[in-house]
Amino acid sequence: MKQSMMFIPTLREVPADAEVKSHQLMLRAGYIRQNTSGVYSYLPLAHKVLKKIEAIVREEMHNAGASELLMPALQQAELWQESGRWYSYGPELMRLKDRHNRDFALGATHEEMITSLVRDEVKSYKRLPLALYQIQTKFRDEKRPRFGILRGREFIMKDAYSFHSSQESLDEGYDKMFAAYQNVFARCGLNFRAVIADSGAMGGTDTHEFMVLSEIGEDTIAYSDTSQYAANIEMAPVIETYEASTEVKQELVKVETPNQRTIDEVVNFLHVSKEQAIKSILFKVDEQFVLVLVRGDHEINDIKVKNLYGASVVELATPEETKNILNCVPGYVGPIGVNEGVEVIADHAVKAVVNGVCGANEENYHYNNVNVDRDYSVAKYADLRFIQEGDLSPDGEGRIQFAKGIEVGHVFKLGTRYSEAMDATYLDENGRSQPMIMGCYGIGVSRTLAAIIEQHNDDNGIVLPEAVAPFHVHIVPVNAKNDVQRELSEKLYSQMNNAGLEVLLDDRQERVGVKFADSDLIGIPVRITVGKKAEEGIVEVKVRKSGESFEVTTEELSSKLDQLLGN
Amino acid sequence: MKQSMMFIPTLREVPADAEVKSHQLMLRAGYIRQNTSGVYSYLPLAHKVLKKIEAIVREEMHNAGASELLMPALQQAELWQESGRWYSYGPELMRLKDRHNRDFALGATHEEMITSLVRDEVKSYKRLPLALYQIQTKFRDEKRPRFGILRGREFIMKDAYSFHSSQESLDEGYDKMFAAYQNVFARCGLNFRAVIADSGAMGGTDTHEFMVLSEIGEDTIAYSDTSQYAANIEMAPVIETYEASTEVKQELVKVETPNQRTIDEVVNFLHVSKEQAIKSILFKVDEQFVLVLVRGDHEINDIKVKNLYGASVVELATPEETKNILNCVPGYVGPIGVNEGVEVIADHAVKAVVNGVCGANEENYHYNNVNVDRDYSVAKYADLRFIQEGDLSPDGEGRIQFAKGIEVGHVFKLGTRYSEAMDATYLDENGRSQPMIMGCYGIGVSRTLAAIIEQHNDDNGIVLPEAVAPFHVHIVPVNAKNDVQRELSEKLYSQMNNAGLEVLLDDRQERVGVKFADSDLIGIPVRITVGKKAEEGIVEVKVRKSGESFEVTTEELSSKLDQLLGN
Incomplete structure (x- = not known):
């Protein structure tokens, strides 16, 4: 063309x-x-x-x-x-x-x-x-x-x-x-x-997404650093086990935590680690209210909550609903003393928390030295959190890392x-x-x-793999007004077309700088520059990807292209 | 496949x-x-x-x-x-x-x-x-x-x-x-x-339609029986000339024609030829009323009326408008005595009508022995009718014939x-x-x-030209349960695929009659039937278009196919 x-x-x-x-x-x-x-x-x-x-x-x-x-x-x-x-x-x-x-x-x-x-x-x-x-x-x-x-x-x-x-x-x-x-x-x-x-209610491994790795991806992939395992972060089960510390259980105390709402605020204020905090969030699972507990350094994965109940819809309870059900504003919610209409479920990690911290269901108050079974009950333990970098890979091989994908x-x-x-x-x-x-x-x-x-570009433009490039070869005469260059370009163009290559010939009356910049921008794998040495039958071949360039005689050109284009 | x-x-x-x-x-x-x-x-x-x-x-x-x-x-x-x-x-x-x-x-x-x-x-x-x-x-x-x-x-x-x-x-x-x-x-x-x-207001020959000749076409093509001339019937100019008869002009008479509205009814009733009748139709050309006259055996082409005036819209006047303007019901309209607000235009053929017949602008009455200039005036003569079969071709070569086109x-x-x-x-x-x-x-x-x-079929189904056929060859084993036939079919299938032919292999467990009927129906140019003689390495080749069939050895098959498929 x-x-x-x-x-x-x-x-x-x-x-x-x-x-x-x-x-x-x-x-x-x-x-x-x-x-x-x-x-x-x-x-x-x-x-x-x-x-x-x-x-x-x-x-x-x-x-x-x-x-x-x-x-x-x-x-x-x-x-x-x-x-x-x-x-x-x-x-x-x-x-x-x-x-x-x-x-x-x-x-x-x-x-x-x-x-x-x-x-x-x-x-x-x-x-x-x-x-x-x-x-x-x-x-x-x-x-x-x-x-x-x-x-x-x-x-x-x-x-x-x-x-x-x-x-x-x-x-x-x-x-x-x-x-x-x-x-x-x-x-x-x-x-x-x-x-x-995520295959919705069907669960299991009945669906796969093909993700191109890219920083701009909107999805996070959890993959193993050693095996082939990869899952959408929402879908990766956590197989970590947690051992409770042997420290002595202390007496439960209610402490004033004015305006300390987030986990970070509370643990800083009380000088405890995030691992000791118990994050408690009220959800509406279809029509039922469920209080979900995870460790302070973990995040609740609502798809896992949904799958646990086989529910259609899982939503955060609104502040109004939280007020109605727990008589408390969000930020101070906790599992102690919640009424029987609310099911309390917890991630496995919560079971191992000794002398923890949680909301007191009262504005500006938390409990310290909280211990499960002594101070509150859990109806069910399950895997309820997002996997994190460093966790064991769900297939047991290696540790999890994250990547973004399209x-x-x-x-x-x-x-x-x-x-x-x-x-x-x-x-x-x-x-x-x-x-x-x-x-x-x-x-x-x-x-x-x-x-x-997104994956194939450099500072000068697009760098397409040969299999999907719009053309294989871009022929660029340096001086469009020079007859020798123009004629050689045309000759190479028809030879290559006849040989079944897809060739773009820059026949425009433009300055060579413009032509080179355009050539780099549009990303054709091989550029052939026809310049002053056209008279000697020598042209320059430039490989778009590596930037490598060299001179060849027109006789050598065809075999050189075969090499470069893997044909 | x-x-x-x-x-x-x-x-x-x-x-x-x-x-x-x-x-x-x-x-x-x-x-x-x-x-x-x-x-x-x-x-x-x-x-x-x-x-x-x-x-x-x-x-x-x-x-x-x-x-x-x-x-x-x-x-x-x-x-x-x-x-x-x-x-x-x-x-x-x-x-x-x-x-x-x-x-x-x-x-x-x-x-x-x-x-x-x-x-x-x-x-x-x-x-x-x-x-x-x-x-x-x-x-x-x-x-x-x-x-x-x-x-x-x-x-x-x-x-x-x-x-x-x-x-x-x-x-x-x-x-x-x-x-x-x-x-x-x-x-x-x-x-x-x-x-x-028709190129609308632009006129001329600035647009062509490509028409596939077919009885079911919705457009009529006027073409010359000797030259390459062809036009949509709406667009073909009429170049016929008409000579007035030398018969003596008779006295104008108003005759009662009860319930005789159409040209056919009127000429039968009055025992005159259609060529003597003057068809008069009131049109609304943009906002102007125009009475258009053509000979009784001709049809008005409203595109020609539109182009004559360079108008945007040409419509038949409604019965109400006809009543208002001419004080007459359609069927009895004529050019005699129409008021000055209505322009009367006529096709060239009307000029040559001597002692003609036309509506009297009064229900149940026509005039006989009507002569232009004596009895009524025409503002403009122009080519206003559809061309007809037998007319001179507009390029002057041959006579017009009609065909339908898609x-x-x-x-x-x-x-x-x-x-x-x-x-x-x-x-x-x-x-x-x-x-x-x-x-x-x-x-x-x-x-x-x-x-x-529409153009390529016969009683048994579709008969596609090779260039557009979905496959070149259809291989049909007679007995799907016969190992020799099945294996030979598979072998020919992969040989032909490798040779670059597009092949459909009927591998279904169906009766041979069903397979043959389907094969004829779907229209693949060549069928290869693998039957009892498979054991001898002989198959039957059937050409879909001609119905011709013959036996060949599997050795001869490839060169035979090359011949048949023009390759």
Whole structure:
């Protein structure tokens, strides 16, 4: 492609409103432009990279046995009413009416639609398993679109769905998809981890998120420093054990702690360690009030509370509710003397606290020398806290460390959530009707593009891995008005095109400094500079990633490129 | 691909609600399913054909110098307000509000968005011309979606836009696109014509529609039986000349014609020829009333009336308006004695009518022996009628014939319609600000798929041309339980895959009759039947299109396929 014909509006300045590197670079390199908040155009360079990512996704989906289809973005409301999500999805689901005043959703995801499609056509166990996918534009009206195309309102997604007649078949399909996802992200040159994620009420390890490691990630990953273990921090179980100290239990005392509300304030004021403090928080678990205790240096993980009760909703009690139930303002809550309507549960670590400190359920007072069983009772001990750096890895191997991640993929065992709600059944070997067992598998294609750039850049611009680069080679004549340089550039351009390389030729009438800066910015792996030595048949090869450059004769060029491009 | 893993829900019955062949066949062959009125899912086979069509489109766009991008479907209302189309587009434009109550349109077309994008980035004549395109899902809330994906509400379109600094450059860009379109449709195996189309107020030959010839087409094409001339019937000028008869002018008489309203009724009743009748219709041209006269055997073409006046809107006068203006009910309207506020215009043919018949502007009465200039006046003569079969071709070569066509493409010189409304300017060589001159070019990608099937089918199903077939070869073992047949089928399958052929292997446990019927239905060009002679290394090759079949040894197979598939 000749650059004069391509639309690559590069910018010299860093756009003021772009916070993260990938967003800045994609604007500067003429990859994207914003149309309105969270809505972007992919300009030709970005489009070429997207097509490369999509081609990788398609190959891996094909290898995983999935076939591609394309469902509509316009989804009649009736489908979402069948699943119940018309009512529960909230404002993120964009809705509209057609000319006949019928309600539609704009596809945020396609579980309902694929379930409806497959239930109408597949009636027998003989047609299962079945795996289908699409690569499609999705719509989600994010409350706070940000970071460019990392969190947009219109984005490109690969969504796959599988249908099975047994749990074993689902497991097998899930494993194939899991492997395909690892291949996709590895081929895209990403440093990523597959992490155990929250599967809601289903629990267990039935869902994984694929996280690209990045400081700007919105999720925290807990991973082992020695094994392959990795989980979303919300999901990592704590397997630490705690031994109670043998110190003598002291007498319980009530102490005045005026305006000392937080754990930090209280332990400083009372000159005790955070490990001695007992953090007590009142939650509303569905309709029941529960007082949750963890050690002062720990944080409560409400997903664990939710899973312990198998609850639908876990929320912090409001100050009003706290006042009503415990007759106390938040900051001074504690487990001593709470009435019988409130269940007290505690993290395992609390059991080992001797002569601890806790709120007195009275404003400006705490208790000291608190000891469980003597001073208060615990209905249940469980793992209720977030894992911390330094904790034992849940698989028993190594210690936990934290990293931030950008979620680019998600594999999920849906089970019969949709097939039961929408009556998607098949006849089994015995002629009995059974709900199909489903899995779903998503990849944020446009987000993957941003994640790749977030991981692959330097001070001069984007540095794309060859597998997803928009072009393999960038030919830049130093002086566009010099006939020898221009002719040699054109000659190399057509030779390389004929050899199957993807080449961008900078045929613009620009100063060489502008051309070099643009070349570095847009991130093509190899640049060939055609300068004064063109007359001798010598050009300069520059490797974008290493910065390494050297001269070669035009005869040597082809074999040199083969080496560099690993072909 | 193995058939057991693909989703091809074929049907034996012709679906009751599918009127046209392509719709019936796409449902029966498991190509598409309707989700709701005018909204379809493209199942794996259709998806593969779409990708082939898209690849052809991309190649031809590339050759025409256009580069691909992807703009969003969500378009902020402000853009459409700038162009004015927010108010003029009507209910076909789907509209919605986001969570902040901001108005959006769902992209029905992208003139506004591309104009906004390019005006923000291109400031100099040095960056022009520029041609950009996208292949994208479009939304148009059709009043009467029909014929399956031929007229849907969500469909796939290739839309290209070009920007120029001179009319000559636009002409050049237009010609390149025109040539690219001819290549696209020829490569898709379509029998089509590029026809001169209505460009609204711009007139002339600045727009062409690409019409696939088909009885179910909604447009009528007038084409020359000897030359390359073809035009939408609405656009074809009439160049016939008419000589008045030399018969003696008779005295004007008013005759009673009770309940004789139509031309047919009146000429039968009065025993005259249709050529002697003068059809008189009252129109409202913008705010002016105009009485239009054509000969009784001709039809008024209101686009010609519109163009004659350079009007925005031409409508039939309502019965109430006719009553008010002419004091007459429709059916008895005529040019004699109309008041001065109404302009009378006539088609050239009317001038030659001697002793004609026309309405008397009085219910149940007509005039006979009507002669122009003596009995009534005509303000203007012009070409005001539709061309008819047998008329001279407008290029002077041959006679006109009619055909029906399905519009699959449209190339259009927009000029400065959008750049002026949206202030998309550039600085010319002299530093003066000028509006960009634009062209736009659309291909209905999903409609092209339907049009191909409409032209390529037989009693047994779809018969796809190789260039767009979902697979090249279909391997069908006769007896799925026979090890020799199954193993030979698998072996041929992997050999052909390795040779770069796209192969579908029917590995289902189905009766051979079912497999053959499905194979014919889905339209793969070559079927290889692996039957009893598998033991001798002999298979049957069947050519879908001709029905021809013959036996070959597995050794000969590869060269035979090369011949058949033109490779």
